[in-house]
Amino acid sequence: MKPFSYLRARSVEEAVRESAARPDAAFLGGGTQLVDLMKLGAAAPGLLIDITRLPLDHVADTPDGGLRIGATVRNSDLAAHPAVRTRYPALSRALLSGASGQLRNAATTGGNLLQRTRCPYFQDTSKPCNKREPGTGCPARDSRLRDLAVLGHSAQCVATHPSDLAVALCALDATVHLTGPDGARTVPVTGFHRLPGDTPDRDTGIRPGELITEVVLAPPPDGSASLYRKARDRASFAFALASVAAVLTVRDGRITYAALAFGGLAHRPWRARTAEELLHGAPATDEAFERAVDAELAAARPLRDNAFKVPLARNLAVGALAELAAAR
Template sequence: MRDFRYQRAHDVSSALALRGADPEARYLGGGTNLVDLMKTGVERPALLVDVRELPLDGIESTDGGGLRIGATVTNSDLAAHPDVRRRYPALAQAVLAGASGQLRNMATVGGNLLQRTRCAYFTDPHTPCNKRRPGSGCAALQGEHRNHAILGATDHCVATHPSDMAVALAAFDAAVTYESAEGPGRLPLAEFYLPVGDTPHLETALPPGALITGVTLPPAPVAARSRYRKVRERASYAFAIGSVAAALDVRDGVVREARLAFGAVASRPWRAHEAERALTGGPASAEAFAAAADAELAAARPLPDNAYKVTLMRNLVVALLSELTEEANR
């Protein structure tokens, strides 16, 4: 590990100043991802700016029934908050599905959004990886790619984004707020993560040196009837091989509104707009749910060893939407 300096920031302006004075500085929240990458040499910051004590640890209601979540709120506190559990249950379930209790006690909302891929080639500095070393190639294309992307990938990168929390946030049209040297800013989550293209090392649209200050969830009555389902290779403490955040409003057997987002299938949380369009106004039936999943997954371009994800995601969508429909009919 490279030697580094450490400094604690006590307000947002001092954090921005410290980060802006050193291009090799990084913000430190819980450190559950960054410190691991420092140990392997993937991340080599010269300075860590600790932002855990910034006054960004609140969760409050917004007008109309939305939520404003501070960037330093821990994952454990987010999942346990009564308004999150009541208004956005899929978000609470997604957070609880991630990592272990000990890690959730440390990990922050801002850090969760910025965590890096767990692709083994990215975390190994001795292998080619365009995300870690632009222009070096993507070793996963001809190597181990069983858990890699089937949607939105390119020949430059097939890694997936590891966050469970971000998948649920994507389903509910969350926006990320930040502060930068130019002032405050706001990015819808749909624009926050950049597409892979030929620059997979550019992962977010945050301005250089910007500090995430929070996440805003708009009012969404349908979110109160939502679930998150995660499939992994072992029962706990594992990243997803496929996940779905879903919300459904069913009245008289007809889907009035649907929200769907997929995880572990792309370089960013994948909002399933095609599936939502196919569902809205149609019957709430297993056949319709399967057709909607097929409409979304028609764009899938799996590699030889991860084609199973197409079937997996289809089955997840049908199962989860069927459960939500049964609940609505009780």
């Protein structure tokens, strides 16, 4: 591990100021991934800015019936919060399906959104990786890895985003609130993460020096229900081969609102806009669900050893939508 400096920030303003002054700075929340990457040599910040003492650990209602979630709220606390369990069950289930109990007790909301890929080529500094060192290549494309992307990948990168939380937040139309050297701004979660394109080293649209301060959930649509499903190689402490977050409203047998997001399939959580358009106004039947999901996954470009992800994701999504429809 390379030497680094440490600063315990006393305010958001100090954290942002110090980060903007040091391009090699990194914010430290739970540290559940950052510290591992530092040990592996895949990350080498020169300054760690500890934000755990900042007043960013709140969960509070918004005036319109939504929810504000501070960036340092622990995953386990958020999953167990009564407002999350009753109004946003997909979010609670997504959080509880991630990592292990010990890690959820340490991991934070902001850190979860900023997770880097678990692709072994990214984590192994003896191997080339365009995400870690742009221009060195992507050996994962020719590997036998099963957990690579089938949607939105490029010649430069085929890694997937590991977060369960981010998938649920995409389906729930959350917004990310940031504070940086130029002030505060908000970004929809659906636009926060990037596809790899020619710059796979950039995971998000976050600007230099910016700090995530909170995530805000929109009020649940009237009469809606939501859930999260995840397929993985073992029952716990495993990343998604495919996952889905779904929100559905059905009235008089027809769908009046649908939101669908996939995890484990792309470099970012994948909001299924094509499927949603086909679902709106359609009958709440298995045939309609299948037609919509098939249209979304028609864009998939599987690699050598991960074509199974397409039917896996299809079955997860159709099953989730059918379960929600049956519950209304």
